[in-house]
Amino acid sequence: MHVVVIGGGVVGVTTAWELNRRGHQVTVLERHAIAGNETSKGNAAQRSYGVVYPWADPKMTFKALPWLLKQDGPLKLRVPPSLNAVRFMFSTLRYAWSPGLFGLNKRAMLRLGIHSQERFLKLEEELNLAFDGGHRGLLHLASTPEALEGYRSTQRTLNEMGIASRLLTPDQVYEAEPGMARNGPLSGALSYDTDGTGDCHLFSQELAKACESKGVSFRYKVEAERLTGSGQAVESVVFLDENGQQETLAADAFVVCAGCWSPELVRPLGLELPIYPVKGYSITVPLKNPDKAPFSTIHDDNYKVVSTRLGNRLRATGFVEMADFNRDIPEARIATIRKSVECRYPGCADLDAAETWTGFRPMTPDGPAIIGRGPRNNLYLNTGHGTFGWTLSAGSADVIAQVIDGEEPSVCLDAFRPGRYQE
Numbered sequence: 001m002h003v004v005v006i007g008g009g010v011v012g013v014t015t016a017w018e019l020n021r022r023g024h025q026v027t028v029l030e031r032h033a034i035a036g037n038e039t040s041k042g043n044a045a046q047r048s049y050g051v052v053y054p055w056a057d058p059k060m061t062f063k064a065l066p067w068l069l070k071q072d073g074p075l076k077l078r079v080p081p082s083l084n085a086v087r088f089m090f091s092t093l094r095y096a097w098s099p100g101l102f103g104l105n106k107r108a109m110l111r112l113g114i115h116s117q118e119r120f121l122k123l124e125e126e127l128n129l130a131f132d133g134g135h136r137g138l139l140h141l142a143s144t145p146e147a148l149e150g151y152r153s154t155q156r157t158l159n160e161m162g163i164a165s166r167l168l169t170p171d172q173v174y175e176a177e178p179g180m181a182r183n184g185p186l187s188g189a190l191s192y193d194t195d196g197t198g199d200c201h202l203f204s205q206e207l208a209k210a211c212e213s214k215g216v217s218f219r220y221k222v223e224a225e226r227l228t229g230s231g232q233a234v235e236s237v238v239f240l241d242e243n244g245q246q247e248t249l250a251a252d253a254f255v256v257c258a259g260c261w262s263p264e265l266v267r268p269l270g271l272e273l274p275i276y277p278v279k280g281y282s283i284t285v286p287l288k289n290p291d292k293a294p295f296s297t298i299h300d301d302n303y304k305v306v307s308t309r310l311g312n313r314l315r316a317t318g319f320v321e322m323a324d325f326n327r328d329i330p331e332a333r334i335a336t337i338r339k340s341v342e343c344r345y346p347g348c349a350d351l352d353a354a355e356t357w358t359g360f361r362p363m364t365p366d367g368p369a370i371i372g373r374g375p376r377n378n379l380y381l382n383t384g385h386g387t388f389g390w391t392l393s394a395g396s397a398d399v400i401a402q403v404i405d406g407e408e409p410s411v412c413l414d415a416f417r418p419g420r421y422q423e
């Protein structure tokens with residue numbers, strides 16, 4: 001079968017890999033000149049299989065307002081908010097307060113996380129990709145005793161799902177992460193022992209090269225405009241090519257992996273995808289004193305900043321901002337991220353040399369991504385991965401390929417079904 005994948009972020013590239021592995025002819029259409037150059041570029045670099053959770057969390061609704069009011073708070077809202085932002089927030093609240101939904105969705109995401117880890121391990125065994133990746137665990141610091149108490153209930157769910165984790169005392173944290181300074185509040189941490197890290201941007205490009213070597217065709221600098229067809233099937237995709245000329249490409253099946261830009265492609269076919277671009281920021285900086293840097297990836301709950309070691313670089317990431325597709329990088333946001341790094345890992349890097357980045361998480365209001373058959377028989381969706389697209393990419397690529405081949409997916413996809421917003 002010839003399958004067209006729209007979008008060459010980490011989700012599109014992993015999908016192309018799985019489809020090619022199953023013997024399909026695959027063409028990827030990507031707007032940028034290289035793979036993984038949008039949201040997959042500067043993310044927090046965590047493959048946090050045990051951490052995945054839906055945003056629509058009843059507990060989160062109580063934390064949101066104080067976070068909004070605090071200057072260094074992690075949640076930001078552009079004033080006045082757009083209609084889309086308001087609609088998204090109300091929708092999230094509605095899902096957060098739907099009885100039992102958070103627990104169901106969290107377990108569904110964790111199951112996909114476990115599957116994704118298995119697929120990553122296989123893929124890394126098979127291909128020798130250079131992406132500064134590893135599986136050395138992840139720490140969630142607790143800056144207060146209450147935060148540590150909250151981690152105890154998280155741990156109960158992890159135990160139930162068979163995911164390895166440990167609660168650490170402050171001394172055990174400093175032992176696990178000897179580079180961390182004894183600055184800042186610390187009551188302990190939750191250690192996700194088998195979680196991983198890796199540069200998603202490098203991974204996407206390396207895997208795209210591996211795909212090309214197996215015959216996958218990548219069309220870069222092209223923009224998919226619309227899907228055409230009659231009745232219950234999509235026949236072709238119309239796109240603007242490298243020279244701005246319109247081209248039409250026919251195929252047997254189509255997979256939309258266009259992240260935040262997916263809704264426009266399927267709306268004309270009658271499916272409304274409520275994906276909202278939730279903005280975040282990162283800095284990436286070469287290490288000058290690696291002994292003072294984190295060993296793996298650390299979530300500092302004090303500033304809500306994640307710091308991850310990527311070879312001889314440090315990536316630090318923060319903020320959840322509702323500002324639509326605004327790409328500005330305000331100095332105040334970067335200053336907060338720097339403050340967290342300076343507090344926990346002073347002197348590890350020359351922060352003035354940091355490369356700054358902003359990107360948009362393709363968030364759904366309930367939390368799970370959108371994975372499955374779309375509004376036509378041969379149209380499939382693997383999109384809306386929000387905060388966890390890097391983590392879940394290998395697993396979601398495998399299950400969408402199973403769906404396309406008419407097989408029972410390895411993970412139950414009920415929580416991810418594309419039509420759920422119209423039910």
Ligand SMILES: Cc1cc2nc3c(=O)[nH]c(=O)nc-3n(C[C@H](O)[C@H](O)[C@H](O)COP(=O)(O)OP(=O)(O)OC[C@H]3O[C@@H](n4cnc5c(N)ncnc54)[C@H](O)[C@@H]3O)c2cc1C
Nearest residue numbers: 007009010011031040043044046224259280388389390391
């Ligand atoms: C600050 C921040 C930190 C994050 N940290 C983590 C983390 O630590 N771990 C984790 O798992 N996830 C993290 N994420 C989320 C993760 O980065 C995303 O979920 C993931 O990158 C989404 O991948 P994607 O391929 O779906 O989307 P994208 O990477 O955005 O790819 C979509 C691609 O489609 C292309 N495209 C769109 N429309 C068209 C069109 N019409 N024609 C052609 N091409 C098109 C785009 O150019 C783009 O390359 C973070 C995100 C942010 C913003």
